[in-house]
Amino acid sequence: MGSTTSLSRSGSFGSRSLRDAAFDGGAGSQAAGHFEFQRSTTEDDEDELKWAAIERLPTYDRLRKGVLKHVAGGGAGEVELQEIDVGKLGGTERKLLIESLLKVAEEDNEKLLRRIRHRTDVVGIKIPTVEIRFEGLSVEGDGYVGVSSLPTLLNFVVNTFQGILGFCRVFPTKKRVVKILHNISGIVKPSRMTLLLGPPGSGKTTLLKALSxxxxxxxRVSGRVTYCGHEFHEFxxxxxxxxxxxxxxxxxxxxVRETLEFSGRCLGVGTKYDLLAELSRREKEAGIKPDLEVDAFMKAxxxxxxxNHLVVDYVMKLLGLDICADIIVGNEMRRGISGGQKKRVTTxxxxVGPAKVFMMDEISTGLDSSTTYQIVRFxxxxxxxxxxxxVISLLQxxxxxxxxxDNIILISENQIVYQGPRDNVLDFFEYVGFKCPERKGVADFLxxxxxxxxxxxxxxKxxxxxxxxxxxxxxxxxxSFLTGKKLDEELAVPYxxxxxxxxALVKERxxxxxxxxxxxxxxxxxxxIKRNAFLYIFKTMQLTIMSIICMTMFFRTTMHVGHLGDGxxxxxxxxxxxxNIMFNGVSxxxxxxxxxxxxxxxxDSLLYPAWAFALPIWVLRVPISFGESLIWISLTYYTIGFAPSVDRYFKQFLAFxxxxxxxxxxxxxxxxxxRSVVIAPVIGMFTLLVVFVLGGFIIAKDDIQPWLIWGYYISPMMYGQNAIVINEFLHERWSDPNPDPRILEATIGKAILKVRGMFVENKWYWISIGALIGFTMIYNICFVIALTYLDRKLSISSHSNGNVTWICNNDAIALAQ
Structure with missing residues (x-):
């Protein structure tokens, strides 16, 4: 009885325990849910407070502040909101923001773009668009025919003289007119992906360059190309x-990162900042709180x-370059990224710039079909x-x-065969009488x-x-086809x-x-300079070795003072x-x-003007010149036994x-x-030879023919030679009386200078220094002028067109039958 009672009580206790446990569990779940709700509410409140604080800032500060979510405690799981300055994002913050937006680039990029577009559409911001029209566009050039077109030394000389005689109308030119594009018209619309197809040599590159x-x-170009009805001179x-x-x-x-960051920095952001300011103003007036991640991305x-621009990280993520971001691009002498990756860097x-129009020429070269598909999809x-x-040009x-x-432009033999929707292109060729086989790729068929x-x-048929x-x-x-008629109707209506x-159109250069x-x-x-440190170290070592050789050849124990022969x-x-100092500049x-x-x-892409490229090169080479000259003079001046005077030491240093x-x-x-690695050394060595011959050492001034004396005065070597010899031989230790009556100078030092045809007055030292500085400025100005106005010399490439082949470089279009 007792045992039954005991069991009954026991079972009764067990039942109550289960019910209590269930009740306690339910209470625990409710408590946990209440805690999660409370924490979510707290986060929302904190979110609102931080955003309200940003909204109260002035416009300039507001557009540079954002809110970024990050996991606190090194990944402990608690998410915190951090106010950031988008203009000073570090590498970790940029990576965090990109990964939060693009966890899987192939899937999330479209979502990100739609979130950005939704934000602008909500407040009625209109995105700038550009429509391109080209009407009656023809491009032609002159080229040599037959054997004269071959790139040989004889042809170069003969063609040059014939060109001069033809210009003077003494001898008829052998050039003939080559039509590259012939009377083409069309429209490139925004929001439509346009594929440019055509066999090699059909004029695809020329068309893209003409449109850009x-x-x-x-x-020679005829016809007109307009952007939104505006011609090129208007923007x-x-x-x-x-x-x-x-x-x-x-x-x-x-x-890779440094290459893209430099390009992005120079190209700027265009009108993005102004559009963002207007967007922020309208949202503030409407009381709309934007998506914090999208807001931070757009501001950054x-x-x-x-x-370090966030758009660089974004583009590298899309193009698959994030895996090689910190690897050098490389060239023929440096191992770097692969050819396909270089192609993506070019894209x-x-x-990374703010352009609204893109003309892409053969961007798939060196890429596999999968990578090409992903990039074109982006x-x-x-x-x-x-x-x-x-407009994207692809070969196959x-x-x-x-x-x-969406659209196709098919060009062949310098004329547009079809332009219109991709869905209608096969219908057009069936209309003509040609059909694409079922297993044939449409692009190959076209x-x-x-x-x-x-x-x-x-x-x-x-x-x-x-x-x-x-x-x-x-x-x-x-x-006569429906698509062609529709295109003509659209062109007939002015934009x-x-x-x-x-x-839409950029007016700033x-x-x-x-x-x-x-x-x-x-x-x-x-x-x-830092990356090429080996070159400058090698030059310094070379100069050091040459200075040691020089000082041992002219060691002071063998150098006496007091006679003309010693001088x-x-x-x-x-x-x-x-x-040696001059030759060190040949590099x-x-x-x-x-x-x-x-x-x-x-x-040509207007990243920067020529002077912005030339000035840093000039200025940053000055410390290198100081260092090289200091090494040379420190090792040779007193060991050779030049004038023992501090001021003479520094004056020689300044001259060097x-x-x-x-x-x-x-x-x-x-x-x-x-502009050529072949021609430049030839001209350089010839110039160096002329400068040295007319510099006053190899041939003295008095021995130069009168008709050539102007060359002596324009030779920069002459002024450098005068500066250093005047500094040495007008020192007081060369002031002994001149024993040679044939030389009409009072001292040995001046007699030595006189014999060599040098100037014998101290003032000519400073005149020579001024002349050297003047030559330096003139040469650097000529450098800037040449960079500004001369075009590149392209490597010669041939293109076949029927029974005629033309060889194109920057100067002409040469043809060979």
């Missing part, structure tokens, strides 16, 4: 439109003048969501990449159907005998210029102020010093020549600095004029 305003000045097309070349051209010493990508250089998202205007796109495009050799296999349809015939058929968004451009170029030049030894020692010749292709690309600076300026200007 970057055609070579030697070509700056090079900044409104970003042209991406098919050739990779980068500074191999810089990393709209602030100008940053050394990224323009994507471009499509930009075009459709952000209303970008984009994969079917899945081809399907990403490039072959206009070819005389491949056209027959696609003929689809068995009831009719096949006949070759030429390109002019295709153009005629297109004009309404009054509907153009004020921010450069993206940032001259001060910021100069600062950016200075920082890059300092970085390049000749000192004269030779001074010339040896002058020779600027190749350094400058190798950097010119990158400079021309950046100059001026000589070295003059030599560097001379060879930089030669490099900018020659």
């Amino acid at each position: 305003g970057k055609l070579d000045n030697n070509l 700056v097309p090079q900044r409104t439109c970003a042209y991406i070349s098919q050739q990779e051209c980068h500074l191999g010493e810089l990393t 990508t709209s602030v100008t003048g940053q050394e 990224g250089e323009m994507l 471009m499509k998202q930009m075009v459709h969501i952000m209303d970008i205007t984009m 796109p994969a079917p899945e990449t081809y399907e990403l495009f 490039q072959e159907v206009t070819s005389k050799n491949d056209q027959k296999q696609y003929w689809s 068995p009831e009719e005998t096949y006949r070759y349809i030429s390109v002019p015939d295709f153009v005629m058929f297109f004009n 309404d210029r009054s509907s153009t968004h004020p921010a 450069y993206g940032i102020s001259n001060k910021d451009l100069l600062k950016a170029c200075f920082l890059r030049e300092m970085l390049l 000749n030894k000192f004269y030779g020692a001074l010339f040896c010093s002058l020779l 600027e010749l190749m350094l400058t020549t190798q950097r010119l292709p990158v400079f021309y690309k950046e100059r 600095v001026c000589i070295n600076q003059m030599a560097q300026g001379l060879f930089r200007s030669i490099a900018a004029v020659a």
Whole structure:
């Protein structure tokens, strides 16, 4: 009985325990839910407080402040809100923000762009758009025919003389007119991905350059190209439109991040800041609180003048360059990133800018089909969501990449065969009589159907005998096709210029102020000097070894003072010093020549003016000249036994600095004029030979023919020679009486100078220093002028067109039958 009672009580207790446990668990869940709700409410309150604090700031400060979520306690799980200055984001903060927005770039980029677009649409901000029209566009140039077109030394000489005689109308020219584009018209609309197709040599690159305003000045252009009804002289097309070349051209010493950051910094943010200010004002008036992550992203990508810009991290993430961000780009002599990655860097250089129009030429070269598809997919998202205007030229796109495009421009033999929606292109060719086989890629079909050799296999009218349809015939058929008629109707209606968004066309020539451009170029030049430290260390070691050799050749124990013959030894020692100091500036010749292709690309894209490129090079070489001259004079001056006077020591040091600076300026200007690694050394060595021969040492002034004496006075070597010998031989230790009656000078020092045809007055030291400084300035100014007005010398490339081949460089279009 007792045991039953016990069991009963026990069971009863167990039941109560289960019920109590269930009740306690439910209470615990409610308490936990209440805690989570309370914490969420607290976070929202904190969020509101931080945002309210930002809203109370002045406009300038408000546009530079954002709120960023981060996990506190090193990943403990608690999320905190941190107020940040978007203009001073560190690497960790940038990475955190990008990863929060783009966890998987392939999936999240479209979401991010839609969130940005939704924010602007809510308050009625209109995104600037650009429509491009080209009407009756023709491009042609002159070229040599037959054997004369081949790039040989004989042809160069003969063609040069024939060109001079032809200019004087003495001898008829052998050039013939080459039509590159012939009477083409069309419209490139915003928010539509346009694919430019055509066989090699059909004029795709020329069309893209014509639409972006970057055609070579030697070509003749007729017709008109307009942006939103405005012609090129009404705005700056090079900044409104970003042209991406098919050739990779980068500074191999810089990393991927450094290359993109420099480009982004120079291109600026355009009108993003002004649009963001208007967006922020409207949201504040409407009481709308934006998405904090999107707000921080938009603010960080709209602030100008940053050394580390968030848009660079964003573009690298999209292009898959984040894995090689800190690896140097590399070149022929430096191992760096792969060829495909270099191609993506070329694309990224323009994507980090604010352009609303993109002309991309063969961006898939060196990329696999999967990478090309991903990049084109990202471009499509930009075009459709952000209303970008984009034309991409691809040679043989994969079917899945081809399907990403909305419009097609097919060009062949310098004429547009089809332009319109991708969905109608096969209907057009069926209308003409050609059908694409089921297993044939449409892009491949389009490039072959206009070819005389491949056209027959696609003929689809068995009831009719096949006949070759030429390109002019295709153009005629297109004009009668529905798509062609619709295009003509649209072109017949002028674009309404009054509907153009004020921010659509760029009127400023450069993206940032001259001060910021100069600062950016200075920082890059300092970085390049650091990366090329081996070169400067090697030059210093070379100079040190040569100074040791020189001082042992003219050691002071063998150098006596008091006779005319002794003066000749000192004269030779001074010339040896002058020779080495001047030759140490020759390295600027190749350094400058190798950097010119990158400079021309950046100059033509209006990243910076020529003076912003040249000034940092000149200024930052001055300390190097001081260092090299100090090493030379420290090792040789007293060991050789030059005039034992402190002021003479520093005056010789000053002369060497001026000589070295003059030599560097001379060879930089030669490099900018020659623009070729083959021609520049030839001109440089010839110039050096002339300068030395007329410098007053090899041939004395009195021995130079009267008709050539002007060469003596314009030789910078002469002034350098005068400065150092006057400094030495007018010292008091050379003031002994002159024993030679044939020389009409009172002292030995002046007699030595007189025999060599040098000046014998102290004032000529300072005149010579002034002349050297003047030559330095003239050469550097010539360097800037050459960089500003001379175009690049392109490597010769050939393009086939039927039975004619033309070889294109920057100066002419040469043809060979």
